[in-house]
C-alpha cells in the first residue's frame with residue numbers, strides 16, 4: 001500500500017470481527033514501533049500482548065467501571081459543549097470502550113521507560129520526551145497495522161487504571177503504558193466516524209500566525 005493510502009486508510013475502528021490476528025503479524029506490526037524516533041536514542045519500549053477473554057476482562061476491569069461512570073454523567077454534559085462531529089464520535093465511542101478492547105482478542109499494552117520525572121509530574125516540556133517518543137511509536141504501530149489490513153482502537157488509561165494494570169502485569173516502577181491498544185480485523189459493518197474536514201491551507205501560516 002502506498003504511504004499516503006495508508007494515512008487515508010488508518011481510521012479508528014471500534015467494531016471487530018472474531019478473526020484472530022496471528023502472532024507473526026503482531027510481531028511485524030510491533031516492530032514498526034522501533035523505527036520511530038526516540039528522544040534518547042534507546043527505544044526503551046516493551047509490549048505486553050494479552051490474549052484470552054478472561055485475561056483481557058481481568059486487565060480491563062477498572063475500564064468497565066470507570067466508563068460506566070463517565071457514560072452516566074459525560075454524554076449529557078458533552079452534548080452542550082462539543083462540536084457536532086466530535087459529539088457524534090463520542091456517542092459512538094463511549095459505549096464501545098470495553099467491548100472494543102475485548103472483541104479482537106488481541107490487546108496490547110505499549111510500555112515505555114519514563115525516567116527522571118514521574119509522568120504526571122513533569123518539570124518542563126522535555127520531561128515528557130519519553131511519553132512523546134512512546135506516542136510516535138504508537139502511531140507507527142497504527143500505520144503498520146493499517147498496511148497489514150488490520151484496524152486499531154485505543155483507550156487512554158484514566159484514574160486507577162495505570163496502577164492497577166502495572167501491578168497486574170508486574171511492570172517495573174519506571175515503566176508506564178501509553179494506552180490500551182487493540183488490533184484486529186474490522187467487523188463487516190464496522191462504524192467509521194466522520195472525520196473532521198480540514199483545509200490544510202487554512203492551517204499553514206507563513207512567517208506569522
Ligand SMILES: Cc1cc2nc3c(=O)[nH]c(=O)nc-3n(C[C@H](O)[C@H](O)[C@H](O)COP(=O)(O)O)c2cc1C
Nearest residue numbers: 010011012013014089093097153154155156193195
Ligand atoms: C491522544 C488520543 C486519545 C484518544 N483517546 C481515545 C479513547 O480513550 N477512546 C477511544 O475510543 N478513542 C480514543 N482516541 C481516538 C480518537 O477518538 C480518534 O483518533 C479521533 O476520533 C479521530 O478519528 P480517526 O482516528 O478515525 O481519524 C484517542 C486519540 C488520541 C490521539
